[in-house]
Amino acid sequence: MLKAVLFDLDNTLVHFDESRFFDEYMRLLAPGFADLWPVETFRRRLIASVRALLDNDGTDTNHDRFMNHFCAGIDVSPEMIQSRFLRFYRSDFHDLKRLVTVPAGNRRLIEELRRRSLMIVIASNPVWPLDVQNIRLGWAGLDGFPFDRITHSGNTHFCKPRMAYYSEICRELNLAPESCLMVGNDPVNDMVVAEIGMRTYWVRVPGTDDGLPLSRELRKGEAAAVFVPDGSGPLDGIPDTVNRLLRTAGGRAGRKENTKTP
Template identity: 45%
Template structure:
């Protein structure tokens, strides 16, 4: 019996050109750190530290692991740099222009699922703070919707596509993996949840969108992405309701 549904965010609940968005993201955040390091060095460190999160073995919160990698083990300015990241996300992130489309019947789908009593998780890759996840959720006008868990950089110790990310979620919501359904557009980052024992639903609403450049690369964790099972279900996001009606 279905107990919980995990939803990816980018190009699952909100449809947009991630590559174009991140070009503007890099331009703005590099400017915020320009007094500390050249833009090319900052971008290299930011991407490297984000990719390094794949190596987090669960002994450290992602935010701590990220900052350790970003500062290259130096603790002198770690808190000040982290606060600068937080200030950027609070004051500048909303200024990045983005053209967002929503999947068909998004709100009707969530209204119906919300009445089932199932636990709901916003399972966006936890490489950003909570306020960034919520700002992007607001693009879909779902920031008012109740989620039992929103994964972000300060409450998770793994990230996609690690299998442990999904196991950590199931522990946090106290549900068996077999009772959980992962819904997302990414055949690797999201569908690898099957390796952890979850049911999977591959959405097709975003098939024309470009993938993000900041996200973890599929070739960084080859031992885990091999032999990802075929999704249990495929289709538009709105058809998740049919799965819920059948198995909920």
């Protein structure tokens, strides 16, 4: 029985050019650390620390893992580094809203699914703290919605495309993977979850990215199988897929198509 719908956020519920967004993010963020690192060194350290999350063995939260890696080898307290990030998130980060657009009807869709008693989860790759996830959900016009769970760096121990990321969500919500539908734009990070039996909807919108450059860079070396999704298309095609899954509960999950990383 379908019980929950998990939504990716980036280029699923809010659209933007990931490369341009990251460049602007760095342009605004790096000056706050200019006394510690030149811009390019800071950029490389940040990317390396995010990539380190892929190797998290589950001992630390992603937040602690990131901070331990980012602060390694420097003579500055993690608290001071953390306070600089927080100051940025409360100020200049909000300026990045100008780079995003919102797909029509995303809130209406989520409210419609909730009326059908489905749990709604924001399953956005948890590299950001909760405050930032909430800011970004605000950009998507989804602020204030009572989500059943929002993954963020403080409540997760794994990242996409690792299966442990999805298993942790299922465990926390006491859900079987087969009773969940994952909605996302990334053919690997989001669709790979079919491997553990979760249902999948591949969001495809002409003119937007799927499988974005930075996502690819962050998961470099991560081989992942690709599965045929249970549905694909724009967001407004999701209710039909949900209806079909509700009618065919217990049916076959996505079929494995090949084992190449796209």
